[in-house]
Amino acid sequence: MANKTKSEKNKPKRKTLRADEYYNSKTKRYEYHYKDALGKERVVSSYRLEPTDQLPKGKRSGKSLREKEAELKVQLENNIDMDGAKLTLLEVIDRYLKHLYNRKELTHNTKVGYNTTIKTLAQYKLGHMEIGKIKPEHCEEWLSDMKKKHRGSSIQTQISLIKRSFEYAIDYDYIVKNPFRRITTDKSDSKKMEAISIRDMQRFLEFCSKDAHSAHCYDMIYVLFWTGLRVSELCGLTLDNIDMENHLIRVEKQLQCINHTHVVLPTKTINGTRYVPMTDGVYECFQRILKNRYIMGDIEPVCYDEKGKAYEGFVFLATRSRKTIVRSHVEEYLQNCIKRFNNANSDNPIRKFEPHICRHTFATNMQGLPPKTLQYILGHGNIVTTMNNYVSAKPSEQQLVEINLLAASINTN
Template sequence: MSGKRRDSKNRILRNGESQRQDGRYAFKYIDATGKQQFVYSWKLEKTDKTPQGKRDDISLREKEKLILKDIDDEIVPRGGEMTVLELVKKYFLQKTGVRHNTEANYKFVVNIIKKEAFGKKRIDKVKLSDAKCWLIKMQRDGRGYSSIHSIRGVIRPAFQMAVDDDLIRKNPFEFQLATVVVNDSVTREAITRKQERAFLEFVAQDKHFCRYYDGIYILFKTGLRISEFVGLTLNDMDMQNRKINVNHQLQRKRNMEYVIENTKTTSGTREIPMSDEVYACFQRIIENRKKVKTEPMIDGKCGFLYLDKNDMPMVALHWEKYFQHICKKYNSIYKVQMPKVTPHVCRHIFCSNMAKSGMNPKTLQYLMGHSDIGVTMNTYTHIGYDDAKEELERMTKVE
């Protein structure tokens, strides 16, 4: 009989393999850092059966294959002992010179991960199913789709950094978010055209809110981001050619500092044609614009369309508050309640209305300032049964 070591089934064991007295198999190896390591399994080969009462696992030789491949590819063992939280923090350290909104979002994500058991998990232990289950858990815990979208928008590139640094082999967050969690904002932020008209009519007739009618109408009918709208100046209004030049946005930091930033993406820099109604709104805004002794200057920009009581440019928060007060007053008067309407909802509705009207998707993408047409079609359009029925009837008539 050969002098080679064998297991209880008389199979020859390879170098580093052994079988313990309880029947469990072990493989001893030296990792990339020079440390001796062990892995175990109740099965030697894939075709072996797991002993009754023992936890099922891949076979020892399957584990050996993965280990030897990692060593050959110089993958750092055990993910460099780095946790998810440590990985995200390391990723943030590389992000210098980012916008203040982006920095605030990073801090938001870190604070969430700190509170999650998932944040203490070693990165090489995070599998695709773990990543999906964690995002599902957060939605079940009450976090909205937009928050989860922001979190994944940070953690996915952080894990990709770990892949690039040879800490792990695959990125567990490379999947479509929509396949895991429900986009509750699509349902929550959708309002009908009838509700849109009712909202605008209410604003026009109310003595307190009517002065904001033109701005609100523009938000509904142009798809402008609120940060783009509040950043508009007289120089951005080409009234002769009836177009809006969008090439920046206005933000106000938490410390109340006003800043001018580039558009959200390069695609956000665009020229938007004015309809006759939008043109009329801008005319009235310019004619009724608040007269001040000294125009506020923000990063070289002046002539902002709307100024607050301190003669500073109105920002997104002002308009969000106006919308909130309008909805509250409307719902205190009418039995049929108005759903939540915000400046961002106006953007949603504009895109949906244009899509339902048959606008070319690429044209709509341009008007919205989206770099990815998938965002235009999947996130901002709300197509239902009635829309499908109407379109089908229209196509039938064409035939």
């Protein structure tokens, strides 16, 4: 029997094709012709008809035509938008966020958080994959890679947005299932913010009050420690927010830096609008702050909100320029004071901390207040946030003193 020619060797064995299945002799691929949910003519192809077929030499492996047909059947039965399924995950997130922004107002910080998620996801393969091709194993691989560089709380924030974007894709018939449904992570590996001890707080404040280079920051830092204000809320205080007669601070706005411009924004949440009582120490600080407040050239710094409304009379101004300050300025002042304190107390330094730790310290020191009262003062919508995220357990020596005082009062009664 004569040997087969080269062309006959490469020619596949004749197979029984189903309706709408074809073999394209030019491309040497099997094809399936169909109409999508919108009636658009489409074609999928593969070098193999069945999963068990041998792949032609030198060709990349992929799903067989019959496997692709089975997936298409599910998609067609569920009216899946084929073009939507080809969008990348980043493109779907972009669509979801536009949809979300049209539905409700979101805070500046929330939007910044979403942008951070997008920038981070853009560094991973998952963000650039077609959403219809993403499987749970791809999501698990992403999670494994994320854990090498990011903390649990940061990862969970990203998971939340990605999950909601997949749900959006399901609602709009891009995909059938959410491959991120079972993806989660443990936030316990995140570093919890710990309050400064009462002793260290007192030592630090006393130093700031006496040190020639730190004294100008003393009242501001004292107010942060003893009011629990967010830094942006402190920066946003105007003269009409300070009720010296009733010893109250009206918190109704915040000042943040957006694109190098100081912008007045609403409070972080609806619960952020509140009255914060002044301790006697805070009252004395505001007496000095208001008495010593001055502006250069009698020109009040003016900031605007996102609607163009002007605000002036800001309580806290930069030491030299007398312009408004934002978080970065407060951070700089605080770090300089800590550095000076530690240089002067090298045998007993304090740890470095951010302005937000002052808020945590206030919450810890004031946990003797009724929980709902503390929740209101901090501007939280949920008592769980107050008790789990802000209140730290007091040091053992302080616990010992307090438990003995309580035991003594019970025995006395």
